[in-house]
Amino acid sequence: MLTNRQENILKLIVTEYIKLAKPVGSKLLCERLNCSSATVRNEMQILEEMGLLEKTHTSSGRIPSEAGYRYYVDNLMELKELNGEEVFKLQTIFRNTQLELSDVLSKSLELISDITSYTSVVLDKKSHDNKLKEISIVPVSENLVVVIIVTDQGYVEHKNIEITGISLEEVRKTVKLINDLIVGTPIDEVSAKLEFEIKPIIGKYVKQHEMLYNAFYDVFNDISSKNVNVVGKNNILKHQEFQALDKVEEIFSKLDDKEMMQSIEEKNNDINIYIGHENKMDPDVTVIKTNYKTNKDTGTIAIIGPKRMEYDKVVNLLDYIKKQIER
Amino acid sequence: MLTNRQENILKLIVTEYIKLAKPVGSKLLCERLNCSSATVRNEMQILEEMGLLEKTHTSSGRIPSEAGYRYYVDNLMELKELNGEEVFKLQTIFRNTQLELSDVLSKSLELISDITSYTSVVLDKKSHDNKLKEISIVPVSENLVVVIIVTDQGYVEHKNIEITGISLEEVRKTVKLINDLIVGTPIDEVSAKLEFEIKPIIGKYVKQHEMLYNAFYDVFNDISSKNVNVVGKNNILKHQEFQALDKVEEIFSKLDDKEMMQSIEEKNNDINIYIGHENKMDPDVTVIKTNYKTNKDTGTIAIIGPKRMEYDKVVNLLDYIKKQIER
DNA sequence: AGATAGCACTCTAATTTCTTGATTGCTAAA
DNA sequence: TTTAGCAATCAAGAAATTAGAGTGCTATCT
Numbered sequence: 001m002l003t004n005r006q007e008n009i010l011k012l013i014v015t016e017y018i019k020l021a022k023p024v025g026s027k028l029l030c031e032r033l034n035c036s037s038a039t040v041r042n043e044m045q046i047l048e049e050m051g052l053l054e055k056t057h058t059s060s061g062r063i064p065s066e067a068g069y070r071y072y073v074d075n076l077m078e079l080k081e082l083n084g085e086e087v088f089k090l091q092t093i094f095r096n097t098q099l100e101l102s103d104v105l106s107k108s109l110e111l112i113s114d115i116t117s118y119t120s121v122v123l124d125k126k127s128h129d130n131k132l133k134e135i136s137i138v139p140v141s142e143n144l145v146v147v148i149i150v151t152d153q154g155y156v157e158h159k160n161i162e163i164t165g166i167s168l169e170e171v172r173k174t175v176k177l178i179n180d181l182i183v184g185t186p187i188d189e190v191s192a193k194l195e196f197e198i199k200p201i202i203g204k205y206v207k208q209h210e211m212l213y214n215a216f217y218d219v220f221n222d223i224s225s226k227n228v229n230v231v232g233k234n235n236i237l238k239h240q241e242f243q244a245l246d247k248v249e250e251i252f253s254k255l256d257d258k259e260m261m262q263s264i265e266e267k268n269n270d271i272n273i274y275i276g277h278e279n280k281m282d283p284d285v286t287v288i289k290t291n292y293k294t295n296k297d298t299g300t301i302a303i304i305g306p307k308r309m310e311y312d313k314v315v316n317l318l319d320y321i322k323k324q325i326e327r
Numbered sequence: 328m329l330t331n332r333q334e335n336i337l338k339l340i341v342t343e344y345i346k347l348a349k350p351v352g353s354k355l356l357c358e359r360l361n362c363s364s365a366t367v368r369n370e371m372q373i374l375e376e377m378g379l380l381e382k383t384h385t386s387s388g389r390i391p392s393e394a395g396y397r398y399y400v401d402n403l404m405e406l407k408e409l410n411g412e413e414v415f416k417l418q419t420i421f422r423n424t425q426l427e428l429s430d431v432l433s434k435s436l437e438l439i440s441d442i443t444s445y446t447s448v449v450l451d452k453k454s455h456d457n458k459l460k461e462i463s464i465v466p467v468s469e470n471l472v473v474v475i476i477v478t479d480q481g482y483v484e485h486k487n488i489e490i491t492g493i494s495l496e497e498v499r500k501t502v503k504l505i506n507d508l509i510v511g512t513p514i515d516e517v518s519a520k521l522e523f524e525i526k527p528i529i530g531k532y533v534k535q536h537e538m539l540y541n542a543f544y545d546v547f548n549d550i551s552s553k554n555v556n557v558v559g560k561n562n563i564l565k566h567q568e569f570q571a572l573d574k575v576e577e578i579f580s581k582l583d584d585k586e587m588m589q590s591i592e593e594k595n596n597d598i599n600i601y602i603g604h605e606n607k608m609d610p611d612v613t614v615i616k617t618n619y620k621t622n623k624d625t626g627t628i629a630i631i632g633p634k635r636m637e638y639d640k641v642v643n644l645l646d647y648i649k650k651q652i653e654r
Numbered sequence: 655a656g657a658t659a660g661c662a663c664t665c666t667a668a669t670t671t672c673t674t675g676a677t678t679g680c681t682a683a684a
Numbered sequence: 685t686t687t688a689g690c691a692a693t694c695a696a697g698a699a700a701t702t703a704g705a706g707t708g709c710t711a712t713c714t
Contacts, residue, residue, distance in 0.1 A: 023677090025676065025677055025678085026677070026678080027676080027677080035686075035687085036686070036687050036688075037677090037687090037688095038679095038680095038686075038687055038688070038689090039685090039686060039687070041677085041678065041679075042679095042685095042686090044678090045678090045679080055677095055678085056695095057693085057694055057695070058677090058678070058679095058692090058693055058694060059676075059677045059678050059679095059692080059693045059694050059695085060676085060677070060678085060694075060695080061676080061677065061678090097489070100487060133465060133467055134465050136463065136465075138460060138461050138463075138477040140460055140477065140478070140479055140480065140481045141479070141481075144481050146477050146481050146483055148475055148477075148483060148485075150465040150467065150473050150475075151467070152467055152468070153467065154467045154468075154471050154473050154487045156473055156475060156483075156485040158475075158483040158485075160427060160481045162424070233579075234576060234579045234580060234583065237572055237575060237576045237579070238576075243572065245564050245570065245572075245575075248564060248572075248575075249561055249564045249565075252560075252561045252564070253561060256561065350706090352705065352706050352707085353706070353707080354705080354706075362657075362658085363657070363658050363659075364658090364659095364706090365657075365658055365659070365660090365708095365709095366656085366657055366658070368706085368707065368708075369656095369657090369708095371707090372707090372708080382706095382707090383666095384664085384665055384666070385663095385664055385665060385706095385707075385708095386663080386664045386665045386666080386705075386706050386707050386708095387665075387666080387705085387706070387707085388705080388706065388707090
């Protein structure tokens with residue numbers, strides 16, 4: 001258990017280090033607290049033994065360890081009010097009824113990336129509550145048709161299929177079959193239905209049914225897949241912890257890795273903070289994320305920055321955005 | 328006019344510098360040519376006076392100036408055969424008939440970015456020869472309809488429009504009107520037709536016609552706009568000329584700037600090389616680009632790298648890709 | 655007249671040394 | 685329990701040193 005003074009010291013070290021990016025020494029601290037530098041040093045030593053602080057070298061000031069950040073975030077952090085100008089800018093995005101949800105999300109996260117100089121990620125999975133509304137085809141030439149599917153929430157996906165060896169009539173039949181049998185099915189379940197209900201039937205009367213089946217399978221697959229949008233990637237370059245080019249490259253390639261990014265999906269509805277090794281992405285970053293859920297959509301929004309991150313601000317912003325989009 | 332020996336020296340300096348990234352001195356050169364280092368030095372001095380070579384400091388070896396690269400590219404460069412493995416990998420992409428052109432392009436440029444460690448860009452403008460094939464709507468809920476347009480080349484664009492204050496019937500009428508009046512029109516000309524032929528008519532019998540008109544205008548605008556795809560951005564980090572983080576940031580932000588990237592569009596059918604200040608993007612890069620034209624599509628593919636670029640290889644690859652996609 | 659050898663000169667880059675100042679840990683006194 | 689004081693540590697920067705690569709110039713050679 002930490003004494004009051006120890007908590008004050010830890011809190012000051014975390015906030016000062018976040019602000020100035022330099023190890024915090026006893027001199028600075030004893031100005032803020034009413035005690036001598038020696039006292040502070042003794043306390044710091046105790047905090048270091050507890051694993052909450054670290055030194056960069058024997059005679060340096062202290063920086064927070066991951067456990068130190070964790071203690072700060074869990075017990076000491078105060079959430080301040082959002083800055084009025086920032087709220088205003090965000091409001092103008094949310095008030096714009098012209099925009100689709102995905103645009104609102106990417107625009108607001110762009111803004112947040114600008115404000116904070118961190119990187120943000122939106123991960124949305126459209127299938128959630130979507131049901132197949134309609135599937136239609138448009139023949140555009142001799143052997144090319146466009147297949148278009150629309151969900152009951154207004155999402156659209158399309159694919160061009162080449163129909164060499166298949167008559168347009170056969171395609172139409174298949175589309176009619178799908179429309180008759182599986183319209184109304186949740187997108188997540190369409191693949192299964194397609195395989196077990198449609199495939200056997202079209203197999204009977206369409207010669208090259210494999211090709212046709214695959215095309216439909218693909219387009220349904222596309223719409224139910226997760227969509228990743230990474231915003232403000234270049235902000236990585238702004239932080240002194242990422243000055244080494246190979247570190248930058250490592251993080252960039254992770255940010256570009258769709259699989260990796262999809263794995264940040266968050267089920268939990270709170271604002272969740274994963275500091276350093278607590279996240280799977282990179283031990284040198286902190287990921288703050290939350291799940292959102294609207295009537296149309298569900299997904300995850302995340303902010304990625306150095307461990308030396310403005311936790312209070314980011315938590316606030318994320319919370320604000322989450323609440324705004326959930327209505 | 329350069330003597331034979333001068334040309335040999337220039338060529339060696341360019342190729343060696345491209346290979347080793349270090350200023351080339353007289354010692355190395357006199358091993359390759361049969362003459363003493365003093366002779367080489369005299370020649371280098373002449374080449375420097377002509378503006379083809381530069382020094383990084385008074386007693387350094389020489390590096391090519393922009394004019395030096397230009398002379399090399401115009402007069403000295405030899406195009407070697409493509410590496411068999413590379414051709415093979417490219418062929419597997421081109422042979423895959425399942426892929427759409429845009430996928431073929433992005434996949435092959437991904438491969439090229441991997442091979443060369445440069446950054447590639449595809450800029451395609453779908454409208455080129457596309458004509459409006461069909462416009463359709465799918466009502467998905469009380470006051471939301473999805474508008475879908477398809478071109479005769481199989482491109483699809485869609486938009487959700489909210490129809491508060493407009494009846495579904497009115498929307499249908501408008502769609503029918505468009506289908507009757509402007510199907511078959513080249514996409515580039517649709518906007519004009521929409522404004523001068525459709526707008527006046529719907530203005531008469533649809534109350535909130537502005538909203539409707541804008542929605543259609545947007546979706547046509549989207550499909551006729553240029554599409555930019557930047558591949559292998561992280562490769563920028565691999566070159567020693569881009570070690571300074573602020574330089575990296577500058578280039579990254581240019582690569583992210585859609586306007587900037589759209590401006591690299593190339594009309595010319597040759598392989599065009601823009602070295603340093605010759606391109607508008609950044610004085611420290613070279614852009615090699617060409618226009619491509621298929622029966623469906625037209626666009627530009629470009630490779631961006633440091634001025635110290637493997638010109639011969641890139642020109643070859645680009646030429647190969649251009650020829651492949653043009654059939 | 656063009657090519658070459660030789661030499662003094664220049665400059666980078668790497669290594670070393672020195673200095674400064676911030677900060678610590680420890681001890682003894684308050 | 686707190687504080688004052690002091691020796692020890694270390695980073696970071698400045699200055700000095702060295703080694704090596706390369707140049708320009710000049711006198712000589714073919």
